[in-house]
Amino acid sequence: METSAHPVTPLKEVADIINEAGGEILKLCYQCGTCTAVCPWNRVRDFIVRRIMHRGQLGLIDFEGEDIWLCATCNSCVKRCPRGVEIVDVMRALRRVVTEMGIARIPDSLRLTIKNISATGNPLGEAPDKRADWAKDLDVKPYSEGTEILYFPCCIPEYDTSVRRMARAAVNILKKAGVDFGIPGSRVNCCGESVRKAGDEKVFERLARSNISVFAEMGVKKVVTSSPHCYHTFKNEYPGLGGDFEAIHLSQYLLELIRENRLNFTREINKKVAYHDPCYLGRYNDIYEEPRQVLESIPGLELVELPDCRENSLCCGGGGGRIWMETKSGERFSDMRVEQALAAGADVLAVACPYCMLNFDDSVTTMDKGNFIEIRSISELVSQAI
């Protein structure tokens, strides 16, 4: 009689470890497979989320394989799961087992990025005292007590020159609207969102507690973020660790400014613009209308909808630490999204997240579509029109 190469007896100890790491909710899964059906990975390759859930229940997870690092935490599966299983939390728990126990290799680029964030407070491993260099020539003050708003651009626009334009545009808008704001200095760290999703809970907590204490010391009451990831973390995760300040995404704040007549549009943008809903703004925080209303306020601009929009938005592929990992050509969600925007006849694909911007910029370059479509942040479009 043939014997199986793999043990089929449930490994209770392993299942217990997964539960302890925060994956207990997978017990609720009844294996319907909805998660697999809605997961964007299955548009480009097999990724059987249902099977991971089952193997997790049995304690038979392949920790050395690639699967546990694939999830981009887009939350599509969680939104559709009939049993309310927080599948993203389960993926996070599996990664946490690897990170905390050291039982398998963490993908190189992700591992090094987390070490960069842990050691220098930013994913690129740059010097903390260069955090505000992006705004050196913009006459912007560092945040100090008594200032109304802390504008938090996210490490990516701060340190990566290729997407700096979204933060510089935001500064132009805030200045023209007469907003009393300041920017983060060297004591502020990465919000830690990607670190947490990558399974390094300890580093996340250290970053969060440090930011919370620096914000409290500086008297920060209201933070406007460029990134939906920072926004989500500040709004939904920092309060549990003692964070006591209001977080608002830039697209929401821009709409406030428009409604208060603090922005005067003086130029038309006669272009067809498709808006890409970022996962952490849309599915995680139900913010769908504000970015669209901001875009529709711009004179001349024609907003077109993409086929997978709002609750069904197609992830750019950058969440869950995936932004730090290489995704093979032919498997990039961002390529599909750019194709969708081109098919919709859009001249511009508008983004509200630095990760989306990085991914779409890369896709446009590698697909050689730079002559057909532009990737612009909402802030750039607004800044251009005022």
Next chain:
Amino acid sequence: MTAVRMIVCCKQVPDPEAPPESFRIDPERNRIVLTPGVSAVIDPYAERALEAALRVKDAQGGKITVLSLGTNLLPDVVRKPLSMGADELILLDDEAFAGGDSWSTAYALSMAIKKIGDYDLIFCGRQASDWDAGQVGPGIAEMLGLPLVTTARKITAGNGKATVDKITDDGYEVVEVSLPALITVSNEVGEPRYPTIKGIMGARKKEPVIWKPDDIGAESSRIGAAGCRTKMVKLFQPVHEGKCEIIEGNSPDEAIANLVTKLREARIV
């Protein structure tokens, strides 16, 4: 085939994968200052030394004792070799070991190895990733009067001798050495194994043995800072300067020609 009694020296170091921006030098004290987010790890070369020992154990059985020296060693870090498959962990952990150099470290480790007594093979990394001196392994061999083979990539042991593939500049040579001997292991041995969940659970049941200087009969004047034979004159970070010159030309061909001329002038091509 007889079981091999092995000792592996494992050093706790700052994570060598931490970014350069997390390292600063305090010029007054001639010391490195690390940002708090840099974690401690087992030196990657030492992990490879352990991997070499584990392969000998896999092949013919044996016992592996891991020896770590330091001050305030972190339990979560130094226990890792146990979860990878080592049998026993001895920590030389005491304030008196602080500030040592290669000589005083080799002295303390050699005294501990004398106390362990029965061994066939001692493994060290070819160097440690923090200072890259590569002197502790050879120093222990000298102090214990043992034959030494450096930069090993493969080891088989038995019948009172070990056969070692030793890395050279243009390949490797096969060296036979009588036991007991000390072998320093190079990165060419390959990736060290990851701990298994079973290994981690087994390791939790093992308590490390802690030895103080008196336990190993070490003279206080020969350990830690007191035993240093190296004097740090100056510690500094070299300044990297980059200069960029844009080579112009009226056409791409001319620009290339100008570039090649420049490279030739600089004797690069």
